[in-house]
Amino acid sequence: RKEVEQDPGPFNVPEGATVAFNCTYSNSASQSFFWYRQDCRKEPKLLMSVYSSGNEDGRFTAQLNRASQYISLLIRDSKLSDSATYLCVVNTNAGKSTFGDGTTLTVKP
Amino acid sequence: NAGVTQTPKFQVLKTGQSMTLQCAQDMNHNSMYWYRQDPGMGLRLIYYSASEGTTDKGEVPNGYNVSRLNKREFSLRLESAAPSQTSVYFCATGGLLDSRNQPQHFGDGTRLSIL
Numbered sequence: 001r002k003e004v005e006q007d008p009g010p011f012n013v014p015e016g017a018t019v020a021f022n023c024t025y026s027n028s029a030s031q032s033f034f035w036y037r038q039d040c041r042k043e044p045k046l047l048m049s050v051y052s053s054g055n056e057d058g059r060f061t062a063q064l065n066r067a068s069q070y071i072s073l074l075i076r077d078s079k080l081s082d083s084a085t086y087l088c089v090v091n092t093n094a095g096k097s098t099f100g101d102g103t104t105l106t107v108k109p
Numbered sequence: 110n111a112g113v114t115q116t117p118k119f120q121v122l123k124t125g126q127s128m129t130l131q132c133a134q135d136m137n138h139n140s141m142y143w144y145r146q147d148p149g150m151g152l153r154l155i156y157y158s159a160s161e162g163t164t165d166k167g168e169v170p171n172g173y174n175v176s177r178l179n180k181r182e183f184s185l186r187l188e189s190a191a192p193s194q195t196s197v198y199f200c201a202t203g204g205l206l207d208s209r210n211q212p213q214h215f216g217d218g219t220r221l222s223i224l
Contacts, residue, residue, distance in 0.1 A: 041218075042218070043199055043215035097142075097213060099152045
């Protein structure tokens, strides 16, 4: 079993839709969590950190469920420009970062 | 404000040739990483360096060597390139804040083709 697992998708949604991605992790000692966005063949870029109480940045909401060991990303009012691959990242305090393989989102007109 | 700079951006090699990918950062981060990403696949960690003077193997280290030259620079060397090493290579840096790993920052990548 992979340490960090994501549904690869693809998720195909119309503009304006709400879409949610989940990411599960196996290491209960994980300390910090992030969502990255990666456009085709480009470098991953930090989208947002995930805080224990949940956090929001505009149309994006991230949540953490430590008991069930998953994080989620909710995108509201999807835009064409949201089309990308979304990677979740889980860090342990031992200095290790583990990336999920990503979930591909395509937003269509 | 360069952040993480990788050179070269593109390279074509013949099987058996050697080359070194360079990575430099101006973010004053202790940790540096090398990943490869094959088409349609996730990132795979090749090597990482938690601090100057230390390096450790990642998930796919075979066929590669690394050097952490100083705090700023972390190079990846292919001693004898093979077609299976055709990939996009990303360098990343990360820091610690209050003993927690902060998010990694990536360079633009090196697109490497081996014929």
